[in-house]
Amino acid sequence: xxxxxxxxxxxxxxxxxxxxxxxxxxxxxxxxxxxxxxxxxxxxxxxxxxxxxxxxxxxxxxxxxxxxxxxxxxxxxxxxxxxxxxxxxxxxxxxxxxxxxxxxxxxxxxxxxxxxxxxxxxxxxxxxxxxxxxxxxxxxxxxxxxxxxxxxxxxxxxxxxxxxxxxxxxxxxxxxxxxxxxxxxxxxxxxxxxxxxxxxxxxxxxxxxxxxxxxxxxxxxxxxxxxxxxxxxxxxxxxxxxxxxxxxxxxxxxxxxxxxxxxxxxxxxxxxxxxxxx
Amino acid sequence: xxxxxxxxxxxxxxxxxxxxxxxxxxxxxxxxxxxxxxxxxxxxxxxxxxxxxxxxxxxxxxxxxxxxxxxxxxxxxxxxxxxxxxxxxxxxxxxxxxxxxxxxxxxxxxxxxxxxxxxxxxxxxxxxxxxxxxxxxxxxxxxxxxxxxxxxxxxxxxxxxxxxxxxxxxxxxxxxxxxxxxxxxxxxxxxxxxxxxxxxxxxxxxxxxxxxxxxxxxxxxxxxxxxxxxxxxxxxxxxxxxxxxxxxxxxxxxxxxxxxxxxxxxxxxxxxxxxxxxxxxxx
Numbered sequence: 001x002x003x004x005x006x007x008x009x010x011x012x013x014x015x016x017x018x019x020x021x022x023x024x025x026x027x028x029x030x031x032x033x034x035x036x037x038x039x040x041x042x043x044x045x046x047x048x049x050x051x052x053x054x055x056x057x058x059x060x061x062x063x064x065x066x067x068x069x070x071x072x073x074x075x076x077x078x079x080x081x082x083x084x085x086x087x088x089x090x091x092x093x094x095x096x097x098x099x100x101x102x103x104x105x106x107x108x109x110x111x112x113x114x115x116x117x118x119x120x121x122x123x124x125x126x127x128x129x130x131x132x133x134x135x136x137x138x139x140x141x142x143x144x145x146x147x148x149x150x151x152x153x154x155x156x157x158x159x160x161x162x163x164x165x166x167x168x169x170x171x172x173x174x175x176x177x178x179x180x181x182x183x184x185x186x187x188x189x190x191x192x193x194x195x196x197x198x199x200x201x202x203x204x205x206x207x208x209x210x211x212x213x214x215x216x217x218x219x220x221x222x223x224x225x226x227x228x229x230x231x232x233x234x235x236x237x238x239x240x241x242x243x244x245x246x247x248x249x250x251x252x253x254x255x256x257x258x259x260x261x262x263x264x265x266x267x268x269x270x271x272x273x274x275x276x277x278x
Numbered sequence: 279x280x281x282x283x284x285x286x287x288x289x290x291x292x293x294x295x296x297x298x299x300x301x302x303x304x305x306x307x308x309x310x311x312x313x314x315x316x317x318x319x320x321x322x323x324x325x326x327x328x329x330x331x332x333x334x335x336x337x338x339x340x341x342x343x344x345x346x347x348x349x350x351x352x353x354x355x356x357x358x359x360x361x362x363x364x365x366x367x368x369x370x371x372x373x374x375x376x377x378x379x380x381x382x383x384x385x386x387x388x389x390x391x392x393x394x395x396x397x398x399x400x401x402x403x404x405x406x407x408x409x410x411x412x413x414x415x416x417x418x419x420x421x422x423x424x425x426x427x428x429x430x431x432x433x434x435x436x437x438x439x440x441x442x443x444x445x446x447x448x449x450x451x452x453x454x455x456x457x458x459x460x461x462x463x464x465x466x467x468x469x470x471x472x473x474x475x476x477x478x479x480x481x482x483x484x485x486x487x488x489x490x491x492x493x494x495x496x497x498x499x500x501x502x503x504x505x506x507x508x509x510x511x512x513x514x515x516x517x518x519x520x521x522x523x524x525x526x527x528x529x530x531x532x533x534x535x536x537x538x539x540x541x542x543x544x545x546x547x548x549x550x551x552x553x554x555x556x557x558x559x560x561x
Contacts (some may be wrong), residue, residue, distance in 0.1 A: 016374055019366030023437075026430060027390050036414025050532050061368045084296030092293050092312055104555070105300040110552040111484070112307065112544070119540045120307045124527070144303050152299060173287035177289050204393035208493040208518075210523055226415060236396045236494060239403070253395050259392045267385050 031256060038253020053217050055234065056244050060251055062220040066135070066228030069221060070214055071203040072148060073139025079196050081143075082150025086192075089151075090158045091180060110148035117145045118212035126213055126264045133227040138214025145209060146199030153198065157191020158184055190269045198268065202261040205253065207232045229253055301359035313545060315537035327538060333504045335524070335532040342539055344506045348421070349546075351507060352496065353489040355425025356432055361482055363429070368481075371437070372444035373466055399498030402427040404545030407499055412430035416511030424482035424514070427495050432485035439484060443477020444470055476557045484552040487547055493518040516541045 001090070003011075022188075049059030087101055121141030131137045161184050169179040207230075215227035216237060229237075231251050238248035291410015319327050322340050367387070371380050406426050411418030442510020451473055455465040471478070502523055515523075520535045521543075528536055 005461045007462055009461045012463040013374060016366045016370045018376070019363045020370040022363060023367050023390070023433060024383060027386055030393065030397070033404075034397060049414075080294055081299045084293055085300060088297035089295040091345070092290055092297075102297055102300055105304045107555060108548065108551055109300055109304055109307075111491075111547050111554075113493065113518060113547060115491070115493040115521050116307070116540050116544055116547075118312065118525070119314075119521065120310055123310050123537070126464075128310070140380060144307075147300060147303065159299060198419065201392045205392060207394065207396050208522055216364055232394050232396055235394075235400075239396070239400045240498060248400070252400065255394055255397065259394070263385065263389050263392050265464050267388075 021054075022250060029261075032064035034249065034252045034256050038249035038251075038256075041250030042254060045191065046247075046250055050220055051228065051234070053248075054243055055149055055218065055238050055247055060231065060234060060247070062218060062253075063229050063231045063234040063251070064254075066214065066221060067204055067230040067232070069135045070138040070142060070210060070228060070230055071200055073135060073224070076143035077140060078147050078199060081193055082147050082195065082199075083154045085147075085151045086154035086158055087180060087184075089155055091176065091184070098109050104217060106148040106151045109144070110152070112145075113208075114206055115208040115212075117141055118209040120144075121209060121213035132225065133217070134225045135215065135221055135228050135244055136224040138210045138230075139224075141209050142203045142206060145206070146202050149202065150195045150201045151197050153195025154188070154192045157188040157195070160191065161187045176182040176218075184206030190272050194266045197262055197266040201259055201266070204230075204258055204262070205232060206230075207236050211236070287332060310455075311412070311537055311540050314534055315539075315541040318534040318538045321539070322535075328542070331506065333520075335528070335535060338531065340535045340538070342502055342517065342520070343543065345505060345515050345517050345520050345539070347498070347541070348404075349490055349516040351421050351510070352424040352428060352500065352516055353486055355421060356428035356489045356509065357470075357482070357486060359425055360429030360432050360485065361436060364433050364481075364485070365478065367433070368437045368440035368444060368478075369466060370469075371441045373462070373470070385410070387434050387437055391438075395492060395495040396430065398427050398431055399495035402495065402499040410444060410511065412460070414511060415500060416509075417513060419513045420511045421500070421507055421514050422510045423499040424496050425510070427499055428489045428492060431492060431495060432488050434487050436485040437467060439481035440474070440478045442483070443474040446477070447473050478559050479555045480551060480557040483550055483557060485551040487554070490516075490546055491518060491543070493522040497522050517546075519546045 043089065046059040047064070048061055050062045051060055052058035085102065089102060093099060118141070121137055121144075125131045125137035127132055165183045165187060166179055169183045174182070199208050210230050211233045214230065216233055217227040218227045218229055219226070221228040232255060233254060235248055235251040238244055297454040299463065308475060316338065327340060327342060328346070329343050331339045331343055332339040370419065371383060375383060391501070402423055406423045407418040410416065410420055410423055412424070442555055453470050455469045460468065496516055497519045500515065500519060502515045502519055503513040504515050517539050520539050524532070527537055
């Protein structure tokens with residue numbers, strides 16, 4: 001029996017629509033479940049107290065501080081390197097063997113599993129550079145991890161700046177440096193920020209690389225050299241060792257809320273960028 | 279004029295040095311993991327390390343074959359479950375979805391990529407593991423559970439890259455097929471998908487890379503037993519989870535063995551990345 005093209009089309013369309021629906025349902029079921037179970041546990045005490053008794057009681061303040069500080073270090077280190085690389089690739093050189101090598105490196109870095117970043121960060125930052133399990137080691141490891149994301153998005157952003165911006169700037173006697181500072185960076189900023197924000201999202205969500213480099217101490221970190229536990233690591237330990245389900249759900253919900261905010265922010269920037277580009 | 283040129287020279291070299299950061303970091307990662315791992319591999323022997331059946335660090339036995347098998351099984355399962363759904367979804371976004379809907383679905387899929395992997399693992403532990411234990415047998419913590427979680431986690435990668443490669447096709451292809459009287463689905467199956475083949479292939483390879491490299495979600499649902507799995511309902515251990523579980527307390531030779539596991543992982547990932555990049559460039 002051979003089905004007519006019209007019927008095949010109808011079947012295919014149904015299958016494709018249901019697959020898309022399934023993906024959306026999956027996403028919502030995960031998010032709503034975690035938020036539903038977790039939000040009731042997010043109280044003022046939960047946000048402002050330091051965990052006690054291994055996380056069985058108290059809040060998660062030190063892990064919030066841990067997440068923020070590790071992420072901050074990573075972003076501060078990776079952004080100049082990533083954006084600088086993007087400028088080199090687009091403005092300072094011609095396509096050739098060097099750009100190929102740099103792009104290949106960035107793409108390879110993007111594929112390396114986070115646990116391998118963890119191994120590297122542990123042996124290089126923690127042991128070899130003697131930074132110990134610390135915010136600095138964790139932040140630097142994450143910086144390496146988000147570098148390819150920032151390079152790629154910044155490069156795309158700079159490439160989409162219309163050629164006329166450069167031409168006008170050069171024709172007015174602007175140097176390369178001036179053109180970059182005054183014409184390219186302001187125009188490409190939303191695109192560049194999107195990359196940075198996506199990088200922040202990855203830092204907040206990361207567990208494997210951080211647990212091996214920043215450690216899992218629950219004390220409040222006091223300097224860049226203090227060990228710290230991030231929220232994702234805290235959630236992992238609470239859930240896996242069954243220490244406190246309420247606090248695990250609360251931490252997970254807070255993580256999801258953060259990721260939601262980060263994603264919405266990135267999307268708004270992209271939309272602004274697209275609107276500007278047209 | 280000369281001063282101006284000089285001023286221009288400084289940033290140029292500075293940017294060059296900055297641009298070398300990705301390359302130097304890649305080199306550092308490779309070198310440091312090799313330095314830590316190679317001595318153990320050469321002590322145990324490449325063959326015995328890769329194909330040894332016993333992993334017993336306390337007895338000095340380091341064979342990672344069960345974990346290689348675990349990684350292959352879990353990843354294969356994830357691909358079988360995830361790829362058809364992901365491809366349908368990318369066709370949906372590129373061809374069928376009205377603009378209003380695709381503008382909502384796209385950020386949702388991006389969000390799916392942003393959810394922390396530990397949250398996926400936790401969700402799997404609460405819903406999928408008990409389901410498998412109650413309705414299919416076994417301990418629940420199993421290859422199947424790992425495959426399902428990874429199938430969900432690789433969706434965003436495959437969907438977004440395949441969608442882009444379908445959208446990047448010249449509109450002429452579609453118009454030509456329509457002009458010949460083909461239905462929309464015939465056009466997709468007969469013209470668009472074959473034309474976007476290399477991009478779709480690359481997306482699947484990158485999805486495989488993500489599945490092979492994922493650690494935390496898999497640790498939570500896979501059971502982590504170091505034995506050769508006999509069915510998909512058995513627990514298993516992957517290369518990544520081997521590192522993730524034991525790095526916390528390993529020292530000395532044992533730690534080196536985990537770095538050696540990392541080398542194997544890195545080699546697999548490098549091969550996958552290189553083939554994905556090859557597939558993308560082949561067009």
